[in-house]
Amino acid sequence: MDFLTYLLTGIFLTPFAEMIEMPDLFFQALWDGFVSGTLYGLIALGFVLIFKASGVFNFAQPILVVLAALALISFYKMGIPAWLSVVCVLIMFYALAWLIERLILRKLVNTDGNILFMSTVALSFIIIGAAQWIFGGRPSSMIHKELGFPTGSLEWPMFGGGVYFEMLDISAAVVAVLLILTLGLFFSRTKIGRGLRAVADDPQAALSVGISLNQIWVIVWFVAGVVALVTGIFWGARSDVSFALQIIGFKALPVLIIGGFTSVPGAIVGGLMIGLGEKIFEIYWGPLLGSGVEGWFAYVIALGFLLFKPQGLFGDKIIERV
């Protein structure tokens, strides 16, 4: 009986009481959740773009984030100025996209989604091995200061306490939102964007109207690299840069489930939902379960969606035909 009371108050009473008692803490949690939400949304967007354009579920996206961050730091350590290092990383990603297209995708045209997916898993093993070999396995810190992003924090006093806005988080949110908008416009308004959607729909039909499949793929993978770089910079700045960064890439999967695999707004809304949800759940309900729930909260939410709304919030409805 005692245990039940403890459980019920723990679930239904204490968390809300805490929210009301310490609104500043609550707002802090909201803000933190919002920032990670935008980054989740951004990386989910990387998945969605590739999925829409080539039907490939790109499992290498998480490792691309690590690769981007590590490469950036290494270029800087070699004595290249910070912003020039960014350019170098971009060039590297373009080369990588070209190689991937040339060596892998071109050979796997017209194979089914599962095989393409497996090949990206294999690709991520190659990248892990190569990145560890070249950059070493030790964690290092991000060069966001050198890139000119502001540090420090703004304090906004309220309710007797205060909410801290890290300058870095603000810039992360701003850059993420800008990038999302740019990509959205790029893919809906430009010729390349149209070509991309055509390829996604039916590669052969797209070929027959003169769209270059190879060029599209290179562009898409390059864009995925850009998204990885941005995520890598900001997420790397919030923690250390190491292979553990992969985990954030995996977080994009539940985001995709919630938003729907093919929807750009879905990726963003899903990202925010997961970001906010897991932060709040961790702070207010986590202690009840022994904390560390951030690791699986997103997946369990996704599971709920899978069971009751498999197409996600914005996805195309799945219709089965005989």
Next chain:
Amino acid sequence: MVNEQKKVMMEVKNIKLRFGGVVAIQNVSFDIQEGEIRAIIGPNGAGKSSMLNVINGFYHPQEGEIWFNGEKRPSMEPYEVAKTGIARTFQNIALFKGMTTIENVMTGRQLKMHKNFFWQLLRYGPAIEEEVQHRKRCEEIIDFLEINNIRKTPVGSLPYGLQKRVELARALAMEPELLLLDEPMAGMNVEEKQDMSRFIVDVNEEFGTTIALIEHDMGVVMDLADRVVVLNYGELLADGTPKEVQADQAVIDAYLGVPH
């Protein structure tokens, strides 16, 4: 006509099927009598395949009743319908691509095999006896349909006509009371069509299986079918013997168009 004395095997009454706002079947009723070959014809999008899917339990109609062997059938899932003795083939071949011909045919015996998991684990005694006994039956069906030579070929590599035949074999292995054929002759050349027609008639006569088939080739339908149902835009247009249907003005209009 001797139809009057025959027992009605299946009767669909006032079936209405909607997908969202689209009405696929509107108030269709007809019956299938024991031992006959019943054709369902109509232009593309007339709701023929949807009708089969309703009988199969794959779609659940919003309104209407299905009577099978004199009993009103409750809403069923496809695997439950299969247990009542209804088998079917598909318009776009739905063979198990990873298996050989004989394995595909063996899948039709699935419902007739009952030995439990532990016998299966050991594959000894009753389990292997059962396997052998059903294998024998499948070989007979394979002989019947003259596909012995492709017994061990993976079905994915077979030509289209043969795949259709394997699919028929699989359905026959279920020893159904009612066999539904969804365009069994689509995409075949004349010779293949003749073979297939011969098999359908043989199945009907030798096994006494009741058959309902969807077909576009009018010549085939007129030769094979005892009675014909015509659907158009989800509605019942005509129902009767091939001769009656052929002469029906509404059917001619639907197929050839009405002068404006």
Next chain:
Amino acid sequence: MYFRETGQFKSKYKEELAAFPIFEDKIGIAIAAIIAFILIPLFGLPGLSYEFTISAVMIPVVIFTITTLGLNILLGFAGQISLGTAAFMGVGAYSCYKIMTIFPDLNALICVVLSGVVTAFVGTIFGLPSLRIKGFYLMVATLAAQFFLEWAFIRIPWLYNYNISGAIEVPYKEMFGIVLTGAKSEPLTRYFVCLAFLVVLTWLASNVIRGRIGRSWMMIRDMDIAAELIGVRPLTAKLSAFAFSSFYIGISGALMVFFWLGAAEVESFDINHSFTYLFMVIIGGLGSITGSYFGAILVWVVPVILKEYGKSVFGIDAFIMENFTTILLGVVMLTILIVEPHGLARIWQIAKQKLRLWPFPY
């Protein structure tokens, strides 16, 4: 490998339904058995120390073959993808530990089998989403299992008996006076235990997949709608596949900790291991029992031997070899996907087919 099957006629269906209908296959199996049961235990592998051969090559490869078999049943035969393999092995390991603690007098082998049963149960629960979803969606659902279970292994101290280290400590167990587990056990004993499990489990798997239940899995894999219209109930077929597969994976997890590692922490069950097992299945060949052997051997033995030779013969740093083998694994996997998506088993089959017709291919 030069043989003909011509002239081997079968006069009974029963003979044709046997596991190895062709005489030469029986010889092949016999040779493999002699190598695994007699030659390696007697002489080890050339160029490697005997101790190393048994403990670092043979025991793990036998255990991973069981894992691969289990995952192959699910992915290759029933067509249901899972990325939670490593976590399910964890379930096997932790439940074996709990069973041993609760029933201290129970035979170690029975504990292992029981832990397989527990894992089958857990696997079935996490297989429930497969009734509604498939493909990538199911994959994400199994990822939920992976991360949730990993969390549970850390946060529920009851699972590791409140040890301060947070790890499983393998107790001392014996049978017929022979030490089976714990620090004092002989590697060779543990090797034979694992091998015995592998042989029995392979036999059972090959029985099940050729019978009614195995066929229902393959029907669901190849064309789920047609399967349902033939009378296969998706619920039964899918969940039985999850249960059967998890049984194997659970056993392999228990064996891994109690007969190989001797202690285990959460890191042994993380997502990267899940990927490795997935690779074993794909490289070996989806839907092939022989392939499961090939896959486990290639993915485990080759890197281990490379690392060992790299160190002892060429003096290359272990860190570099580690990365090199990771890259190699990725490259092999990609090559297989591009050349022959059905894996080594298929390449083997094609080679056999060609040999059979040689030297007159037409």
